[in-house]
Amino acid sequence: MLKDSxxxxxxxxxxxxxxxxxxxxGAIDEVRLVVAPAIAGHGRRLLDGLPPIRLEPLRSATSPKGYLLVVPI
Structure with missing residues (x-):
């Protein structure tokens, strides 16, 4: 599998x-998300159409421009 190589x-x-x-x-063992302080318009959603995934936040930080950087697993 890709993540085992x-x-x-x-x-x-x-x-x-x-x-x-x-x-x-199931090829991902860590997800890092950047959440923008403002979202314009609409579009597809990352988790739409996928089976339920349980994510637990490991750490997060806010950038000087207001972006939320989240590392769930």
Whole structure:
């Protein structure tokens, strides 16, 4: 499986379909989320169509611009 192979971290930026595929396949062992202080418009949601996933926050911080950085697992 991908997460059991050697190598570094894999980052997925701006591709909800790749993130959903990896989450759905159980290939992710840590999720890092950045929550913007303002959201404009509407669109797809990261966890839509996936089985329930239990996330527990490990740590969080707020950037000087107001973004919430969350590391759940």
């Amino acid at each position: 050697s190598g570094g971290d894999i980052g997925v930026h701006a591709s909800i379909s790749v993130a959903q595929a990896l989450l759905g396949a």
